Amino acid sequence: MYRYDDYDRALVIERVAQYRDQLQRNLAGELSDDEFRPLRLQNGLYIQRHAPMLRIAIPYGMLASRQLRKLADIARRYDREYGHFTTRQNLQLNWPKLEDTADILAELATVEMHAIQTSGNCIRNITTDPFAGVAPDEIVDPRPYCEVLRQWSTFHPEFAFLPRKFKIAVSGTVEDRAVTYAHDVGLQLYRDDQGEVLVRVIVGGGMGRTPILGSVIHDALPWRHLPTYLDAVLRVYNRYGRRDNAYKARIKILVKAIGAEEFARQVNEEWQLERDGIATVTDEELALAAAAFQDPDAPARPARDAGFDEKLASDRAFARWVSRCVRAHKRPGYRSVTLSLKPHGLPPGDITSAQMEAVADLADRYSFGELRVTHEQNLVLADVPLADLYALWQEARKHNLATPNIGLLTDMICCPGGDFCSLANAKSIPIAQAIQAEFDDLDYLYDIGDLELNISGCMNSCGHHHVGHIGILGVDKAGSEWYQVSIGGAQGNTTSLGDVIGPSFAADEVPGVVKKLIETYVEARTPEERFLDTVRRLGVAPFKARVYGESSKKAEVTHG
Amino acid sequence: MADLIRGEALAQDVWTWVKLPDSGEPVRKSAGKVVLFKLTGEPAAADDVIDRCEVPATGKVLIPLSVWLRRHEALAARMAAGEIGVWLDSHEEPAELADSLGGDLNRLPLIGVNFPKFIDGRGFSVGFILRNRYGYRNEMRALGDVLRDQMFFFRRTGFDAYLLRADQKPERCIAALKDFSTPYQTSTDGNVPVFRRRIGQKVPA
Numbered sequence: 001m002y003r004y005d006d007y008d009r010a011l012v013i014e015r016v017a018q019y020r021d022q023l024q025r026n027l028a029g030e031l032s033d034d035e036f037r038p039l040r041l042q043n044g045l046y047i048q049r050h051a052p053m054l055r056i057a058i059p060y061g062m063l064a065s066r067q068l069r070k071l072a073d074i075a076r077r078y079d080r081e082y083g084h085f086t087t088r089q090n091l092q093l094n095w096p097k098l099e100d101t102a103d104i105l106a107e108l109a110t111v112e113m114h115a116i117q118t119s120g121n122c123i124r125n126i127t128t129d130p131f132a133g134v135a136p137d138e139i140v141d142p143r144p145y146c147e148v149l150r151q152w153s154t155f156h157p158e159f160a161f162l163p164r165k166f167k168i169a170v171s172g173t174v175e176d177r178a179v180t181y182a183h184d185v186g187l188q189l190y191r192d193d194q195g196e197v198l199v200r201v202i203v204g205g206g207m208g209r210t211p212i213l214g215s216v217i218h219d220a221l222p223w224r225h226l227p228t229y230l231d232a233v234l235r236v237y238n239r240y241g242r243r244d245n246a247y248k249a250r251i252k253i254l255v256k257a258i259g260a261e262e263f264a265r266q267v268n269e270e271w272q273l274e275r276d277g278i279a280t281v282t283d284e285e286l287a288l289a290a291a292a293f294q295d296p297d298a299p300a301r302p303a304r305d306a307g308f309d310e311k312l313a314s315d316r317a318f319a320r321w322v323s324r325c326v327r328a329h330k331r332p333g334y335r336s337v338t339l340s341l342k343p344h345g346l347p348p349g350d351i352t353s354a355q356m357e358a359v360a361d362l363a364d365r366y367s368f369g370e371l372r373v374t375h376e377q378n379l380v381l382a383d384v385p386l387a388d389l390y391a392l393w394q395e396a397r398k399h400n401l402a403t404p405n406i407g408l409l410t411d412m413i414c415c416p417g418g419d420f421c422s423l424a425n426a427k428s429i430p431i432a433q434a435i436q437a438e439f440d441d442l443d444y445l446y447d448i449g450d451l452e453l454n455i456s457g458c459m460n461s462c463g464h465h466h467v468g469h470i471g472i473l474g475v476d477k478a479g480s481e482w483y484q485v486s487i488g489g490a491q492g493n494t495t496s497l498g499d500v501i502g503p504s505f506a507a508d509e510v511p512g513v514v515k516k517l518i519e520t521y522v523e524a525r526t527p528e529e530r531f532l533d534t535v536r537r538l539g540v541a542p543f544k545a546r547v548y549g550e551s552s553k554k555a556e557v558t559h560g
Numbered sequence: 561m562a563d564l565i566r567g568e569a570l571a572q573d574v575w576t577w578v579k580l581p582d583s584g585e586p587v588r589k590s591a592g593k594v595v596l597f598k599l600t601g602e603p604a605a606a607d608d609v610i611d612r613c614e615v616p617a618t619g620k621v622l623i624p625l626s627v628w629l630r631r632h633e634a635l636a637a638r639m640a641a642g643e644i645g646v647w648l649d650s651h652e653e654p655a656e657l658a659d660s661l662g663g664d665l666n667r668l669p670l671i672g673v674n675f676p677k678f679i680d681g682r683g684f685s686v687g688f689i690l691r692n693r694y695g696y697r698n699e700m701r702a703l704g705d706v707l708r709d710q711m712f713f714f715r716r717t718g719f720d721a722y723l724l725r726a727d728q729k730p731e732r733c734i735a736a737l738k739d740f741s742t743p744y745q746t747s748t749d750g751n752v753p754v755f756r757r758r759i760g761q762k763v764p765a
């Protein structure tokens with residue numbers, strides 16, 4: 001994992017000092033709230049419905065156990081003993097005090113953490129595959145490139161005040177697990193015939209109000225040009241992205257307005273200015289970054305373990321957990337384990353201080369002291385010996401971290417919504433809980449199989465509802481909370497945006513609607529079909545008929 | 561009065577910053593290259609507004625790009641005497657200025673870049689382009705919402721003079737030029753990226 005040196009350390013410490021001064025000026029009335037706002041946002045601080053919310057950066061989702069312990073400690077001392085993992089692989093604290101925020105940042109700096117650029121109209125935390133470095137289908141380990149780009153983007157002097165936020169995702173696998181087509185910039189790393197790493201650069205994807213998949217503007221960019229090429233992308237966007245309307249300010253609107261081809265042409269022209277310049281990455285520099293992501297010094301292990309096989313055969317609950325929460329690993333005798341932060345009945349992605357400490361201990365004992373955060377809001381122990389899985393499972397269970405629902409309907413992505421977020425149209429957590437309650441029968445869940453259900457409390461789409469197999473979006477109708485349901489969205493290699501099934505629903509109707517969608521699927525599916533496949537084969541119509549048919553009167557009423 | 565910082569010190573301002581008169585209804589350009597303004601929704605000044613702009617008859621004047629483009633022939637003598645500087649608004653094209661000068665921006669002793677609101681970060685890219693694409697070497701001045709918390713970014717993208725907003729404390733702004741000791745990436749300042757510095761440490765020359 002990347003460790004700070006004196007340069008990194010100096011920058012975060014200087015950042016804390018800068019922020020402390022800004023905060024003090026604001027509290028003293030020298031810096032107006034309006035002028036403080038963009039500054040605090042770039043330090044991850046929102047002023048939310050109930051209290052400030054602090055979003056802590058977890059660069060490309062990698063965490064060390066000592067960092068997680070620190071987060072537990074901070075949540076305990078400055079908040080209400082819990083935090084919330086987001087779809088940006090960050091951690092949010094929902095109840096810090098404004099006056100404490102500089103101290104919290106100072107504490108974070110002691111474990112090489114910060115909240116830099118986790119919000120605001122700047123380049124945000126870069127995200128990637130949570131299974132980077134261990135996935136069997138990996139072509140290129142994206143983490144060294146992510147680190148190069150983290151440094152490139154941090155306090156970039158030209159791009160701190162963009163028209164709107166800017167999100168970059170990087171993937172290096174056969175199966176795209178970083179949603180690269182739905183980001184402002186998606187970077188897909190691959191190798192050419194000679195083994196040289198190239199980058200497919202995708203721009204202008206995004207969710208939000210105008211969901212759209214990105215366009216490829218460079219199909220084979222040699223990796224060493226990433227910083228200069230991205231400078232060019234950002235410069236064109238910085239100058240020509242709209243600033244008169246926040247809803248039209250993302251890069252996707254610009255790319256759509258002038259066309260991907262024209263955008264690519266302008267970027268290419270701009271790129272010539274810096275191409276092969278000082279920011280071009282050398283082999284040595286990349287090697288330096290890559291050195292931080294060496295495989296852990298893990299002993300070789302046999303591919304099979306008799307004890308594991310025996311437990312798998314004899315313990316049904318364990319087998320279930322393995323089938324959902326354990327993934328193949330590139331090295332024999334190891335597995336990657338996902339710890340579910342979606343126990344039924346609790347807010348998805350939430351984690352208590354005690355759980356954080358428990359996870360840190362598990363990481364130390366079973367996975368070389370490291371863990372990852374997924375954009376599905378779960379945690380991953382990436383390098384667990386096969387022989388330790390049973391012991392790990394038993395302990396994870398004690399801490400309510402072993403719900404065997406990864407990839408199932410109740411492993412929902414859910415934004416904080418109206419309970420916390422001041423932008424929300426509607427609450428999202430109670431909807432998630434109600435759906436979990438409706439589908440609490442594990443056997444039924446397993447029968448339904450792979451299903452991604454994503455919930456956003458408003459069009460900002462933090463809950464990625466557009467790419468959910470089932471997407472639920474909070475909408476505001478005459479001041480009350482309604483929910484629009486879409487089906488057929490997907491992430492990964494066949495990314496697609498869901499179709500809205502019809503008029504929206506009241507909160508208490510939502511679990512019933514999901515139930516009808518599922519019933520339609522269960523009746524119509526072929527043996528090998530997932531929910532998504534059935535939707536793709538049949539289209540929205542039969543689902544719609546089932547949901548609205550039986551209550552057409554109600555549908556008319558909700559039309560208004 | 562707004563203070564001027566040049567380099568890292570308070571300086572006497574001998575230039576008069578000339579702005580366009582209040583135009584009333586903005587007119588949107590819509591043809592040719594200017595189509596880009598349609599994208600960003602920027603109003604452009606009408607010719608009569610530009611013509612009404614009063615440029616002091618003597619002394620050094622920092623005039624709007626639009627005024628320069630319409631009157632550069634009339635201003636040629638003063639230009640030759642080094643009395644003309646030109647400022648760009650955040651949405652205006654450095655290319656237009658360069659074209660009007662036969663590509664040689666260094667004929668101007670001063671170029672200003674306006675930051676109408678500090679959250680409008682276009683000027684940082686405008687500054688970068690002036691310095692790097694057009695090789696502009698003379699004074700480049702940040703105008704408008706020039707605040708302490710952006711000083712570090714102004715300097716790094718190539719500005720070397722800063723006309724502070726009236727409420728800013730100059731000594732704090734000067735200090736803010738050094739908010740960070742060694743930034744990660746390069747920009748107009750030619751900062752050696754930290755990755756390269758690290759290699760330098762590991763592999764002594």
Ligand code: SF4
Binds near residue numbers: 458
């Ligand atoms: S989707 Fe909307 S409600 Fe949910 S966290 Fe994002 S901004 Fe808030």
